[in-house]
Amino acid sequence: MVDLASRRPVMSNAGLMPTLAVSAVDEHGESRESVIAGERPLTLYLDKREIVTLMTLGTHPELLTLGYLLNQRLVPSIEAVARIEVDWDVDAVAVTTSATIDDLDERLARRTVTTGCGQGTAFGRLTDLLERTRVPATTIAQSRLYALLDALQDRNEVYRRAGAVHGCAVCDFDLDGTPRVECFVEDVGRHNAADAIAGHMWLNGIAGRDKAFYTTGRLTSEMVVKVAQMGIPVLVSRSGITQMGLELARLVGVVMIARAKGRHFLVYNGAERVHFDAPPARQPG
């Protein structure tokens, strides 16, 4: 980890509480309190120019902003970001760059992943981008994977209370002892959660090469792209995968493990880099 404290942007600390209690009527016709996930619009202004409105849980708005700018390649480097100031009174975040970005028009035109859920992706440019992206050929032991899943067990807090969110985490998995969850973020869209994690890694100068990325959500093309952009070689999901997610995982060389629940998992790409050192006992019958 590199000390980047001296060139960190000045940031607000405007994280919201992720849940709120509302009243709902149950199947007996009785009113009861129910906890739901927050969702707020956050309009991003880059040097006073409106870029996008993100719908977010709002727990990590500064990291989300930073990660979005990074993943969309709208700023050239973290040194270019001077201030990130969130103001929920107007549902906006103002980003000030240290030197005005001359080629912002060009950068905006080149935006590759403008969306989540597969609406709006300029996919041609997306594969072009990944053409030059390869992640390191890391290996992971099954025993470390299980330890990592155990460590994540209790983290999905908003989901357990309110549903309607996806959790994403980046973890160290090759240390002795318990794998360390470097950063865990939940958001109403898994793309926002992934962007906030990218922001955290960028801000703290954390490299992706010895990390695993975990998500509760599905591994579609766009999730694999984001993980590849962070240079993370191991991708683990509680859910399933899609065809294009698999094709992109093969292209960039990400170990792709899905349906990871309890002791079960399926390796869809890179099984030769998984060390099966802890196979569970077989169920009788």
Add this chain to the structure above:
Amino acid sequence: MVDLASRRPVMSNAGLMPTLAVSAVDEHGESRESVIAGERPLTLYLDKREIVTLMTLGTHPELLTLGYLLNQRLVPSIEAVARIEVDWDVDAVAVTTSATIDDLDERLARRTVTTGCGQGTAFGRLTDLLERTRVPATTIAQSRLYALLDALQDRNEVYRRAGAVHGCAVCDFDLDGTPRVECFVEDVGRHNAADAIAGHMWLNGIAGRDKAFYTTGRLTSEMVVKVAQMGIPVLVSRSGITQMGLELARLVGVVMIARAKGRHFLVYNGAERVHFDAPPARQPG
């Protein structure tokens, strides 16, 4: 239902098989066959102009195209659409209008929901749009809701086989007998599934006023917007809701029922329009 056969667009019939079998390695280090969801890019050209690339399961590409154009208000009416031709050899769909759309630039600039998962929504314009949208004050009986959930029980086919998709349906619920599932669509993104359903309704001249919309996915702001745009007064989800989804449901007057699984559900908006005629027996203890 109005007979619109004479002014239907000419359409290809290029639906893909939704799943494919790939080989994966399980927790015992053994190779086995696994079924995953398809995912293909589909680039939409409107009168030879590139509009967007959607990542889709590909089972209903023509309806998805039609619904997308409708929900984004890129074409003024169905009469304006002459042909929809999907060509998977180039992952593209060509839409030809009967009269060139003069104000396409303006329509493109006004696009309100450019995305799913909350990345890229121009939310200000979105609430403006809903300002004039109100759905009819329909009532629904609990017994009809249960019958509807039972009718949907077996429909989630791709999800059960491959995961990584969301299902959406539009159903009649106020008939005698079994509620009829008018249309059920699964896609890798729930927004695509909702758009395909909008396309089906538009194509067949089906009004939303006596329908219920069901989704396996979460009820975020953008899903409520799509349902409101279809004029559907009852929204049912297997999953949870978000704060902004609830606010928009209140704004347009949609009955919002979430966490609908088995006999359980929670009504978050419009409980006064639910007739509790079939409360389940209470669990002892």
